[in-house]
Amino acid sequence: MSSENDRGDEGGEPEQLALIRESVRAAKVPKAKPRTWRGAPLAGELPVARVLVDKGVLHLDRYFEYAVPKELDAAAQPGVRVRVRFGAGNRNVRDGRREGGGLIDGFLVERVAEAEYQGPLAAIAQVVSPEPVLDAELLGLTRAVADRYAGSLADVLQLAIPPRHAKAEAREFAAPPALPGAPETGSWARYERGADFLASLTAGGAPRAVWTALPGPEWADEIARAVRATLASGRGALVVVPTVRLAARVDAALREELGDGQHALLTADAGQQRRYSEWLAVRRGTVRAVVGTRAAMFAPVRDLGLVVVWEDGDQHHSDDHAPFPHVREVLELRATRDKCAFLLGSWSCTVEAAQLVRSGWAAAMSAPRDVVRRVAPLVRTVGDRDVARDEAARAARLPSLAWEVARTALREGPVLVQVPRRGYVPRLACQRCREPARCRQCAGPLEAREATGALACGWCGREEGRWQCAECGGTRLRAQVVGARRTAEELGRAFSAVPVRTSGREQVLDTVPGTPALVVSTPGAEPVAEGGYAAALLLDGWAMLGRADLRAGEEALRRWIAAAALVRPQEVGGAVVVVAEPTLRPVQALVRWDPVGHAVRELADRAELGFPPVSRMAAVTGTAEAVAGFMGAVELPGDAEVLGPVPVPEAIPGAARRGGGPPAGEQWERVLVRVPPGSGSVLARALKQAQAARMARGAGEPVRVRVDPLDIG
Known part of the structure; x- marks a missing residue:
């Protein structure tokens, strides 16, 4: 039996119980969660x-x-x-x-x-x-870089924050040093806007400049003065250069200009403890100025007032690890986010630098033409036809003009000889049909070994006893490009009275004495001569100009100017001989010492063709099936244009890890996606989403996505 209170009206549930349930339902009171984890209390x-x-x-x-x-x-x-x-x-x-x-x-x-x-x-x-180690400012910067390059934040942070070292964290850092006074104008007075640029930095301004530096060693001192002007305004400064050797030069200039303890040096070869200790000094505000190589672009400088990138065309400024950020782009981003000054300096001028000036984002800063002519060396050319008619050139690879210039200059000082390849005889070809000599085992390039002269594959190492051209049946070989060591041997026999030094990947010389000597170097490894070189010979120019690369002319001119800038001025007899076709645009730009004019014309050509930096571009690389699947899944912006697919040339072993191509034995394809500049972020986001979805599904074949690739063929 049930009591009267247990019954609701018309056989429903009891009235009190219904009211209680309704009030609980209306209040929606959640269950209280105990602040514990596995029984342990939480914060x-x-x-x-x-x-x-x-x-x-x-x-x-x-x-x-x-x-x-x-x-x-x-x-x-x-x-x-x-x-x-x-x-x-x-x-x-x-x-x-x-x-x-x-x-x-x-x-x-x-x-x-x-x-x-x-x-x-x-x-x-x-x-x-x-x-x-990760504050809000660095987090925002690295997130912006990850989004721009369609990469992950964790990958960018690995580039931005060095590995931890406990002893470095335990170190006691000194108090920040007193701010230096404003610098003297010095050699900045040679440039039309140089004095105004320094004055603006000293006053706390944020000028942006693309600086075409004059030849000679003064560039490091000029950067040091710009840093001092920024520090004098109470702000910090960051300088990024492509190599450790160049960082050492700026480091010495900063020490001379600022004294000890005013700046930090951040390079990868410093060792884990020292590198992390220097980085901590910057983060804690003990020092306000930084000079370093690529990874220093993320250095957490307090109150950043100036960012400087030197030689932005150097490939070392592009990181080899995903998402492959470029120093120039990251420092542009920092200048915009921090509203600080920006200085892009080089002896040459890239198309991207010319685009910054054309867009109005930065102002050009260069010296008057009469100053350029006074400090630059005399440049002379030897064309292919001249070499063909020159018996001495065919016998010793050194045209008569270059021979005479070298012989005369060796009476006054050292002579620099730039060759485009390292090694002994890096590339061989059939003498009859010029077909490259390749290994029958793996199709790798055949090379002549230095000790024995025997032919061997540069990829698998297999020796080739009796080579025969697969195209024409020829059995005689010729050198396509002779390497640095072979050139040094030939010049040593020709100029037996002077020493011959080599500088390349195996051994890079930083400086050489100002006494007569032949210095044979590969591009980028040229040592600085005391007092400057008396002359420079730039050999095999066609090897750099003939590369199937959109940047071939720009890169050849940059390499030539970097070597020629180490030569004494024309007014004291400095001379340069370049072995290349005189009518070509990069050669003419070198003769006139007009890298800016060359970059402006290259930019106009790029604009007509719709290539970067006028457009934004991304490369998608992988096997044909993987690339097709990826491109079928990605939702590209409406104004995107797809170019390809095209086969990717097989790379040397290990190049795939550095982003240089597929592993040996595999055939990959590449697709280029091009959009107008305003759609670059949309393209990066679409590529990132498609790649993330593909990884989440566990797709087998890898696909490499690279935004703003350096080499688009």
């Missing part, structure tokens, strides 16, 4: 941490939420390195996780009061170091 305030795990894969390019145990509350601050469990055992790949998975490094980005994920969260396992 009282902001108990949830958002962590960026060190997994450079696009479909995991987001923050993951973890609980903060109470014992880690004080150390687990935004910006510190942490270790968390990640992987197997995940409850939800987006946020919360059950116990399980391996420990992985990460950065604690922020702490919040409530988690977005409603399930149980795993806890932070360890705070690796209480040093906050």
